[in-house]
Amino acid sequence: MTATVRGRFAPSPTGPLHLGSLVAAVGSWLSAKAAGGEWLVRMEDLDGPRVVAGAADGILRALERYGLAWDGSVAVQSERTALYEAALARLRAAGLAYDCGCTRAEVARAAGAPDASDPAEATVYPGTCRNGLVPGRTPRAVRFRVPEGTIAFADRVRGNVEEEVARAVGDFVVKRADGPFAYQLAVVVDDAAQGVTEVVRGGDLLSSTARQIALQRALGLPTPSYAHLPLILGPDGKKLGKRDGALPLETLDARRVGETLALALRLLGQEVVDGSPAEILSAARESFAAARIPAGPLAAGGARP
Ligand code: GLU
Numbered sequence: 001m002t003a004t005v006r007g008r009f010a011p012s013p014t015g016p017l018h019l020g021s022l023v024a025a026v027g028s029w030l031s032a033k034a035a036g037g038e039w040l041v042r043m044e045d046l047d048g049p050r051v052v053a054g055a056a057d058g059i060l061r062a063l064e065r066y067g068l069a070w071d072g073s074v075a076v077q078s079e080r081t082a083l084y085e086a087a088l089a090r091l092r093a094a095g096l097a098y099d100c101g102c103t104r105a106e107v108a109r110a111a112g113a114p115d116a117s118d119p120a121e122a123t124v125y126p127g128t129c130r131n132g133l134v135p136g137r138t139p140r141a142v143r144f145r146v147p148e149g150t151i152a153f154a155d156r157v158r159g160n161v162e163e164e165v166a167r168a169v170g171d172f173v174v175k176r177a178d179g180p181f182a183y184q185l186a187v188v189v190d191d192a193a194q195g196v197t198e199v200v201r202g203g204d205l206l207s208s209t210a211r212q213i214a215l216q217r218a219l220g221l222p223t224p225s226y227a228h229l230p231l232i233l234g235p236d237g238k239k240l241g242k243r244d245g246a247l248p249l250e251t252l253d254a255r256r257v258g259e260t261l262a263l264a265l266r267l268l269g270q271e272v273v274d275g276s277p278a279e280i281l282s283a284a285r286e287s288f289a290a291a292r293i294p295a296g297p298l299a300a301g302g303a304r305p
Contacts, residue, residue: 005037007198009063009070010187012044013056019264020202020232021059022066026264026284027229027293028200029068034288038071040194044187045078046180065257067281075194077186084181087189087219088142088174096145096218097174100129101137125170140177144185144215146170151210156227157293158203163210172211188212192221199224203231203297227290231297232267269293 009025011017017025032039041063043056060074091097102110102125110126125143133139146169152162165172174185187208191199206228216223258280262272265284269292273283 005032005035005198006040006194006196007032007037007200008040008042008191008194008196009068010042010044010190010201011059012047012050013059014047014050014052015055017059017062019260019267022062022260023229023232023264023267024200024202025063025066025068026261026281027227027268028198029281030268030270030285030288031198031200031227031290033285037197039068040072040075040196041070042075042190042194043077044183045076046183046186048180049178065277066261067278075190077190080186080190080193081181083189083193084175084186087185088181090219091144091174092142094218097142098129098145098171099133099139100125100141100143100171100173101133101139102128103140103177123169124167125172127171130171141173142175143171144174144218146172146211146214147218151213153209153213153223153226155206155209156200156225156290157230157295158206158228159295161206161209163207165210165214168207169211174215184208184211184215188215188219188221191224192216192219197224198227200227200229203228227293230267230294233297233299237299267298 007028009028011021011025029039041060043059045051045056056076063070088097107125107128110128111124128134129137129143130145146166148166150162150164152160155161172184173182175181190196209226209228213223215221258275258277261277261280265272265280270284270289271287273280275283
């Protein structure tokens, strides 16, 4: 019998597994396994400068320690660029991708960002190169020509979500000026190529989902179901990230593995039994209920901030 449900965990190997990514791993594993499905692991290592040597291996060893066994072999994005190249060629052939010669600072200035020297301010691309490169400019990034209209989807945790991508971000980058394919394109191509039916991931990626659905539609790919897990906040009330060296879960001993697993399950609103990590996980799989996953941000201690 072929599995009808296929989930995945797609970490970026930029550091050790932290509590936020453990919650995403446990949440996606539970959702897929409770439905009798498969759970894949994919290393998202396209962002070369941010990849840390040994991090991918560390994440896999940590998943093993938590009893989160994946199906099949681990997909590695840097080995799959031919797939992204083919998708980009299809977008170009359909007139849905174009070269952009703008620097980030120029985009920020043209978009009227308050501080044009800060590239992070460049939120909405104003379409400068939409109808061709400005004469004399060389191509830098490749952008997706975002169609007009609102993308709506029903998130299993957040409920109905709508975004007008053209207004929210504008034509976004699918291949970066420094070379690599952008996350947005790679994730869409891989989820489809790997037959992923459900995406369960951190709440920080909710704002990427409409862009990904727009790309799926442009490429004629199916849209999986989405569940965005609560953001886990650190003691300072900010999103817990890989820079929070305080919680490198790889180094935990066996006893702490059980404790941390229980914490991840509590953050996901799921029942926790006493026992070994394997017993905790297997009971959680039996009693898993997506409806109990909280939608709001949570402090790492488990309380709502
Ligand atoms: N690689 C992304 C991250 O680590 C997650 C991608 C996804 O789940 O779609 O934040």
